[in-house]
Amino acid sequence: MSNSSDFSSLPRPPAAGRPIDPFIVMDVMSDANQREAAGEDIIHMEVGQPATPAPRAARERAARAIAEEKLGYTLSLGLPALRERIATHIQDSYGVRVGTERIVVTAGSSAGFVLAFLAILDHGDSFGLPSPGYPCYRQILKALGFRPHLIDTDDGGRWMPTTEDVDALAAAGAAGLLLASPNNPTGTMAIGTRLPELADACSRQGLWLISDEIYHGLEYAAAAETVLAYSDAAIVVNSFSKYFSMTGWRVGWLVVPEALTRTIERLAQNLYIAPPTISQVAALGAFDGIDELEEIRSRYARNRSLLLNELPAAGLERILPADGAFYLYADIRGLADDSVVFAQTMLRDIGVAATPGIDFDPLHGRSYLRFSYAGAEDEMHEAARRIATWLKTR
Ligand SMILES: Cc1ncc(COP(=O)(O)O)c(C=O)c1O
Numbered sequence: 001m002s003n004s005s006d007f008s009s010l011p012r013p014p015a016a017g018r019p020i021d022p023f024i025v026m027d028v029m030s031d032a033n034q035r036e037a038a039g040e041d042i043i044h045m046e047v048g049q050p051a052t053p054a055p056r057a058a059r060e061r062a063a064r065a066i067a068e069e070k071l072g073y074t075l076s077l078g079l080p081a082l083r084e085r086i087a088t089h090i091q092d093s094y095g096v097r098v099g100t101e102r103i104v105v106t107a108g109s110s111a112g113f114v115l116a117f118l119a120i121l122d123h124g125d126s127f128g129l130p131s132p133g134y135p136c137y138r139q140i141l142k143a144l145g146f147r148p149h150l151i152d153t154d155d156g157g158r159w160m161p162t163t164e165d166v167d168a169l170a171a172a173g174a175a176g177l178l179l180a181s182p183n184n185p186t187g188t189m190a191i192g193t194r195l196p197e198l199a200d201a202c203s204r205q206g207l208w209l210i211s212d213e214i215y216h217g218l219e220y221a222a223a224a225e226t227v228l229a230y231s232d233a234a235i236v237v238n239s240f241s242k243y244f245s246m247t248g249w250r251v252g253w254l255v256v257p258e259a260l261t262r263t264i265e266r267l268a269q270n271l272y273i274a275p276p277t278i279s280q281v282a283a284l285g286a287f288d289g290i291d292e293l294e295e296i297r298s299r300y301a302r303n304r305s306l307l308l309n310e311l312p313a314a315g316l317e318r319i320l321p322a323d324g325a326f327y328l329y330a331d332i333r334g335l336a337d338d339s340v341v342f343a344q345t346m347l348r349d350i351g352v353a354a355t356p357g358i359d360f361d362p363l364h365g366r367s368y369l370r371f372s373y374a375g376a377e378d379e380m381h382e383a384a385r386r387i388a389t390w391l392k393t394r
Helices: 024-037 056-068 080-094 108-120 135-143 163-171 194-205 258-271 277-314 339-350 377-393
Strands: 103-106 126-131 147-152 176-180 208-212 235-239 252-255 327-331 368-372
Touching: 024 339, 056 277, 080 103, 080 252, 080 277, 103 108, 103 258, 108 135, 108 208, 108 235, 108 252, 108 258, 126 135, 126 163, 135 147, 147 163, 163 176, 163 194, 176 194, 194 208, 277 327, 277 377, 339 368, 339 377
Parallel strands: 126 147, 126 176, 176 208, 208 235
Antiparallel strands: 103 252, 235 252, 327 368
């Protein structure tokens, strides 16, 4: 049998010019799952995934639809009722009114990025990505023939880009900036006047601004602001995966300038026809499950406080108290040279799975480890206990 990198049976090798790195989170999860299947007691802090299912209202709506509806294709831009409901959600959350014609339902935010990049970029264009950041931004850009332009950020600036970075991007000929606040893996946010300043700088420099707002709703210090409050030219990417606890349903949305809607519609028609109908129906139901979702959010808040107390006491002292999402990004310098080895050893020795920073930051990631605290409270406590004992005896 041929192994997975033996290309001799293929007509010709896959394109060498498209080297896509693995999404290491998924590789760590696969390793952790194998250990779990073999009977090990694993605490999953590697994946940014709620431990809860979709809210009951979403599941009930989906069950009814399976029993009673045809569930054929929807329009490529999504179910009109869902697009309306998302517009209402934006109005309720931020007091910003956007027309339904600007809203596009997508197959998760992941498809939203593909659509947005294809709609606004030309072959070979580069796009600014703050680093550390969500790894798939880089890989999606590369897979589509565009170029990631990494912007080095640091914890002193809450891992956020600055207006000087925007000027540097423009000088380097980049087409735009992608901002995530709260950010993955750091959980930090653009606070104070940073968001309007970045929006202004992008508009002054004629750059696109894409705002990944997937972690909105999961803030613990101050509420996140939408870039829609400051720019009509920005593109917002969002999803039902995180706050709405619906990762596997693969449904999200874009808010785009109206002039882009038709281009994006044509792309969606050809790339995947329409987002999954059952997931769109469930997403409509999810808006009736806000009380349940707020309880989940309170659990994340408790997990965050618990870990911010217990991890430093356990020996992981250098953690910025992140403002949102469900991540802590720990600086492990002084404990180990390489977070990849550290993560593998920690998983092997004490069954705590976390993700090495190299996934999120090719420059400095070997000094960092990302912990997701989307799991159960008792697991967070147990993870901190295991890490404390382990670090003492290593
Ligand atoms: C910052 C960020 N954006 C986008 C995504 C992709 O989410 P989805 O495609 O499930 O909407 C993730 C997933 O972890 C993420 O962390």
